Amino acid sequence: MYRTSRRDLLVKSAGVAAAGLVTGSCTAPKASREAAPLSSAPAGQADWGTLRGQFRLEPGWANLALFYLASQPKRVRDAVDHLSAQVDANPLVVPTGMRLPDGPTGWPRVREALAAYIGGRAEDIAITASTSIGLGVVYNGVRTRPGQEFLLTGFDHRAQHMAADLAAEKRGARVRMCSWFADPATATAGGIAAAVGNAIRPHTRVVGITWVQSSTGLRMPVRAVADVVRRANEGRSPADRCLLVVDAVHGLAAVDEDAARLGADVVVAGTHKWLFGPRGTGLVWVRPEILDQLHPTFVSFISGGGAAPLSPGGFLAFEHAFALPVAVAMHQEWGRARVAGRISELATRAKQGLSQTRGVTVHTPMSPELSAGITCFSVAGRANRQVIDHAATRRVRLSALASSPYTRLGTAVINTPAEVDTAIASVAGFAR
Numbered sequence: 001m002y003r004t005s006r007r008d009l010l011v012k013s014a015g016v017a018a019a020g021l022v023t024g025s026c027t028a029p030k031a032s033r034e035a036a037p038l039s040s041a042p043a044g045q046a047d048w049g050t051l052r053g054q055f056r057l058e059p060g061w062a063n064l065a066l067f068y069l070a071s072q073p074k075r076v077r078d079a080v081d082h083l084s085a086q087v088d089a090n091p092l093v094v095p096t097g098m099r100l101p102d103g104p105t106g107w108p109r110v111r112e113a114l115a116a117y118i119g120g121r122a123e124d125i126a127i128t129a130s131t132s133i134g135l136g137v138v139y140n141g142v143r144t145r146p147g148q149e150f151l152l153t154g155f156d157h158r159a160q161h162m163a164a165d166l167a168a169e170k171r172g173a174r175v176r177m178c179s180w181f182a183d184p185a186t187a188t189a190g191g192i193a194a195a196v197g198n199a200i201r202p203h204t205r206v207v208g209i210t211w212v213q214s215s216t217g218l219r220m221p222v223r224a225v226a227d228v229v230r231r232a233n234e235g236r237s238p239a240d241r242c243l244l245v246v247d248a249v250h251g252l253a254a255v256d257e258d259a260a261r262l263g264a265d266v267v268v269a270g271t272h273k274w275l276f277g278p279r280g281t282g283l284v285w286v287r288p289e290i291l292d293q294l295h296p297t298f299v300s301f302i303s304g305g306g307a308a309p310l311s312p313g314g315f316l317a318f319e320h321a322f323a324l325p326v327a328v329a330m331h332q333e334w335g336r337a338r339v340a341g342r343i344s345e346l347a348t349r350a351k352q353g354l355s356q357t358r359g360v361t362v363h364t365p366m367s368p369e370l371s372a373g374i375t376c377f378s379v380a381g382r383a384n385r386q387v388i389d390h391a392a393t394r395r396v397r398l399s400a401l402a403s404s405p406y407t408r409l410g411t412a413v414i415n416t417p418a419e420v421d422t423a424i425a426s427v428a429g430f431a432r
C-alpha cells in the first residue's frame with residue numbers, strides 16, 4: 001500500500017510508504033510511426049491506424065505511457081490554434097464570443113459537451129484545470145465538522161491524499177487510510193465493496209476512491225461501492241451523509257460507462273489524459289442532491305448556476321478549455337464502446353504476455369471488469385526505474401509512480417498490438 005505524505009510531497013522525495021495491510025484494515029491517520037495493424041472498422045468509422053496518424057508522437061518509439069498526459073490529436077491542436085488566434089487578435093473576444101469552425105464555443109458548450117459524454121446534465125458540471133484542482137475543490141469544499149473523517153486507501157493518487165489531508169487539517173477532521181484488498185491481482189468486486197462497508201463509521205464524511213487506480217491498474221467496482229455507501233447513509237441527515245467521491249481520471253474515456261451514472265456523489269477527472277483533451281482541462285460532476293454540501297473555494301467566472309460556482313475562476317487558458325468539445329466529439333465519433341474495447345483488448349494482451357514472462361508478476365487484475373488501460377507489473381530483482389530505463393534502450397516508453405514499486409504499461413486506443421508485443425519483449429529480455 002503506497003501513500004505519498006505531505007512531507008514527502010514538500011521535500012519531493014519518493015518514499016515508499018508502509019506495506020502489507022490486510023483487506024478491510026485501516027491505519028491511524030497521517031496528517032512509432034510503426035505501421036499499425038488495422039482492425040476492421042465499421043463503415044464510416046475511422047480505423048485505428050488513421051486515428052494514430054492524428055498524433056505527432058516521436059517516430060520509432062512505442063509509447064505505452066500516454067495516460068500520463070495526452071499527446072493531442074491534430075483536430076484538437078487545430079481547434080486550440082484557431083481559438084488562440086482569436087484571443088491574440090482581440091482578447092475582448094472572450095466575453096463576446098469565441099468560435100470553433102462549426103460554431104460558437106464557450107462555457108455553456110463545454111459543459112453541454114461533457115454532460116452528453118458522461119451521461120449527466122450540464123448544470124451539474126464544474127470546470128477545472130486538472131484532476132488535482134478538482135479534488136482540491138471538492139475536499140476543501142465539503143462542509144465538514146471537527147471529528148468527521150475522510151476514508152481513503154494508500155492506492156489512491158497523492159492528488160487525492162493531499163487534497164484530503166489539507167482540507168482535514170483546516171476542519172479538525174481526519175484522514176483514515178484503509179485497504180479494500182490484500183492483493184490487487186486477486187481482489188473481487190464483492191470483497192472490495194464489503195471492505196468499504198465495514199470501514200464506514202457514523203462520522204465518515206467522505207469515502208474517496210479511484211475509478212482506475214494508477215498505482216495498481218485495478219478498476220474499482222464503483223456501483224457496488226455506491227450501494228454500500230447508500231446503505232450506510234440510511235437515516236443520516238445531510239450534514240452527516242457519507243459522500244462517495246470518485247477520482248475518475250483513468251476511467252473517463254477508457255471505460256464504456258456513463259461517469260455520472262455510476263452512483264457516485266462526486267466525480268472528478270482531468271480531460272487531458274484518455275479523452276485527449278487540451279492540456280489544463282478537467283471537470284467535477286456533482287449529484288444535484290448533494291450540491292448544497294459543497295462550498296465554493298474560488299471565485300468563479302462561469303455563470304449558469306448549478307455546480308458552476310465550484311469552477312475556479314480568473315482568466316484561464318480559454319483557447320484550451322473552449323476546444324474541449326472537439327475532443328469530446330472525436331470520442332463520440334470513434335464510439336466510446338469501441339474505444340474502451342480496444343483499450344481493454346490491448347491491456348489483456350499485455351497482461352497475458354507479461355504473466356507468461358519468467359520473473360514477471362502482474363499486479364493488475366486479469367478480469368476486464370476489474371481493470372481498464374493500465375497494467376502494473378514488477379520484475380523480480382529489478383527496481384521499476386531499471387525496467388523503465390531498460391525498455392527505453394529498446395525504444396519503449398513505460399512509466400511508474402514515484403511512490404510505487406510497480407512499472408506501468410498503459411494501452412491507449414492509438415497503441416497497437418505490435419507495440420504491446422515490443423514492450424513485453426523488452427521486459428522479457430531484462431527479466432532474470
Ligand SMILES: Cc1ncc(COP(=O)(O)O)c(C=O)c1O
Pocket residue numbers: 067068129130131132133156157159160210212213214247249250269270271282
Ligand atoms: C489517479 C490519478 N489521480 C489524479 C492524477 C492527477 O491528475 P491531473 O494531472 O489531472 O491533476 C493522476 C495523475 O496521473 C492520477 O493518476
